[in-house]
Amino acid sequence: MSSRMKKFCVIIFILTLKQFCLGQLNKGTWLLGGSGLFTSNKYVITNGSLQNQLNFQLSPNIGYFFKEKFVLGLSPSFIKTRSVPEDISNGYSDFNAFRFGPFVRYYFLDSRKVINLFTRLEYQYGLDQQLNPYLHQVSSKGDINTFSGNVGLVGFFNSSVALELMLGYYRDNENIKSSYLLD
Numbered sequence: 001m002s003s004r005m006k007k008f009c010v011i012i013f014i015l016t017l018k019q020f021c022l023g024q025l026n027k028g029t030w031l032l033g034g035s036g037l038f039t040s041n042k043y044v045i046t047n048g049s050l051q052n053q054l055n056f057q058l059s060p061n062i063g064y065f066f067k068e069k070f071v072l073g074l075s076p077s078f079i080k081t082r083s084v085p086e087d088i089s090n091g092y093s094d095f096n097a098f099r100f101g102p103f104v105r106y107y108f109l110d111s112r113k114v115i116n117l118f119t120r121l122e123y124q125y126g127l128d129q130q131l132n133p134y135l136h137q138v139s140s141k142g143d144i145n146t147f148s149g150n151v152g153l154v155g156f157f158n159s160s161v162a163l164e165l166m167l168g169y170y171r172d173n174e175n176i177k178s179s180y181l182l183d
Contacts (some may be wrong), residue, residue, distance in 0.1 A: 034060035099126030
């Protein structure tokens, strides 16, 4: 294939791709997405013992463009953390949390752009519980209010798929109740 033909094919491909990337931020469009997180950590506790920790978080979201470039939506989150000391004789502890709340998102650039900038504000209310099944004890139980504000960059691959990078602020305000024994 000649050099001119390759350039022509690349130009046609880019123009075609650009046509497929239009209309993602228009009024009446749905936004479906989310994030997931899995981490495995090892900590040294103040008494010198080791503790392994597994974290899992799933945060889907669904939104609707009520106006061009402006989304309102709902975002639930589920968090599970298991902490296991090296000396398993004390058992392990689990932290479980469920959060739910609204979010608002606004895109700054023209809706026909393949790359765009956005901001997102979110509030979630949730319930959480720390328990030690080995000792049949709930260490803590409470409710939590979470606020986050983010700015980000999004790149659209086609009319349905995009990749986002966000940077932001996240704050939890937790109301912990006293511990009690499991039945």
